[in-house]
Amino acid sequence: MKPLSREAGPRVFAIIVTLAMVAGLGLAFYLPSVAGNDLRFWLIAAWSGAREEQHATAPGTLVSPRVENGLGVNTFLEQEVEPSKRARTLSMARDAGFHWIRQEFRWEEIEPATKGEFLDPKFGNNTWEKYDQIVDTATVLGLEIIARLDTSPPWARPGNRHAFTPPERLDDYGDFVAAVASRYRGRLHYYQIWNEPNLSFEWGNQPVDAVATTELLKVAYTRIKAVDPSAVILAPALAPTLADGPGALNELVFLQQMYDAGAAAYFEIGSVQAYGLRDGPDDRRLGNGDVNFSRPLLFRALMVRNGDAAKPIWISEFGWNVPPPGHEGPYVYGNVTEDQQARYTVRALDRARTEWPWVGVMNLWYLKRADDREAGTLLAGFRLLDPDFTPRPVYGAVRDYAKRVGLL
Incomplete structure (x- = not known):
């Protein structure tokens, strides 16, 4: 033959x-x-x-900033009432090999009632105290924080009850981010400006607007850098979607519109979500009518085309979903077992580590919630720890991965 x-x-x-x-x-x-x-x-x-489709991702270009340990996880420490539980959550993050946490610093909580007043209107306590403890504990444990700066207080968004609404006056947001950077200078180094602005429900249920998002980014970048020139700014984390309308816009289209509006000079790190959803971590299709874990390749290629090959991408959220027992659909976030979730997560980390040199931090969604109000919902199927700190299989799998690659 x-x-x-x-x-x-x-x-x-x-x-x-x-x-x-x-x-x-x-x-x-x-x-x-x-x-x-x-x-x-x-x-x-x-x-x-x-x-596999080939895209111009400039794999040989050295990106900066670079990180040695890019293992990260999303946290909701602001939801914990007891300081001891915040400390325990952070300790368990460190014990699993995580070096990064992506944590909201909620403007609506920190400056809730009146501009310039940082007091809880119900209890009268200083609203910074909780965040001070988060930063202090993370610092002691050697954890880096990506401070996600979003939401707006009611006084900054008159007429809109939705917390994830951009402020009526950008200068008010600028004052807030400057206050955060000033208070935590030398302890916080990484700031992310907003989350998923290409989805309407993360933009005050208003039509999405890449130009307005870019203006928000410009103000935040300028004000933070004025306080702390060494601070590193992450672009807004964009959600992967094929939609093309005012309620949701394809993240690649949205990113290009941001570039066209002058965003390139106002961030050092690109950011996108990378959920596996209905496919596994090795699905390499990029034009199959759905989004998948490989989609950051398209995001990277777009950054390269816009002259940003030297900037890394940090994955702000990724993971696979375990639906609750008895759930019969629809499977909005996919449908895997706990064992599959654990294996796919580790394989995703390995794939990014070995194939995507332009990826820095990868933040799993998510570590834990403070209570079980999400029990029985699809959202609970992402967590690594139950509210009572019981680990799910994916937690142990990540810890074993961290040991295998020398992060623990």
Whole structure:
């Protein structure tokens, strides 16, 4: 038999994998949906790997800032009432190998009632105290904080009851971020300006607006740098979506509109979410009519085209969802078992570490909530720890990964 040429080999392999995928997906269809995920995801990974699209991601370009330990996790420490529970949460983050936490510094909580007044109107206590303890404890434990600066107090958004509404006056937001940077100069070094502004419900249920987002970013960058020139500014974390309307806008379109509005000079780190959703960590398709873990490749290519090859991307949120028992759909965030969640998370970390040199910190969504009000909902299926601090399998898997790669 005549041997296959180098050119023919990959094509034949792709055909074989495609035929196997058709047969395998037929089998997976008859398996219980969760049990069939591993087979379906493996076939998709093999098929997409054989015909992976190439994008100009400038893998040889050194990005800055660089990090040695990029293992991060989202926290909700502001929800904990007891300081001891905040400290325990941070200790468990450190013990799992996390070096970074992405933590909200909620403007609506810190300056709630009146501009320039940092008092809780109900109890009269200083609203900085809780955040002081978060920063102090994280510092003692050697954890770096990505301070997510968003929400606005009612007085800054008259006529809109939604907390995630941009302020009526950008200077008010500028004063707030400057106050945060001034108070924590030398202890906080990384600031993220807003979250998912390409989704309407994260923008006050108003039409999304990349130009307005860029103006918010410019004000925040300028005011923080005036207080702390060494501070590092992360661009708003954009949500992956294929939507094209006022309620949600494709993050690639939104990012390009931000570049067109002059955003490049006002951030040092790009930021995007990278949820696995309905596919596994090795799904390499980028044009399959859905979003997946590989989508940051398109985000990176867009940054390169806009002259930002030297800037890293930090993944602000990623993970896989375990729906609650008895949930029959829809599976908005995907549908995996706890074991699959653990394995896919570790594989995602390995893939980013070995294939994406332009990725810095990867923040899992999320460590824990203070209480169980989300019990029985899909959102609870992302957490690493239950409210009573009971670890889920993904927590142990991340800890084992950290040990394996020398982070613990």
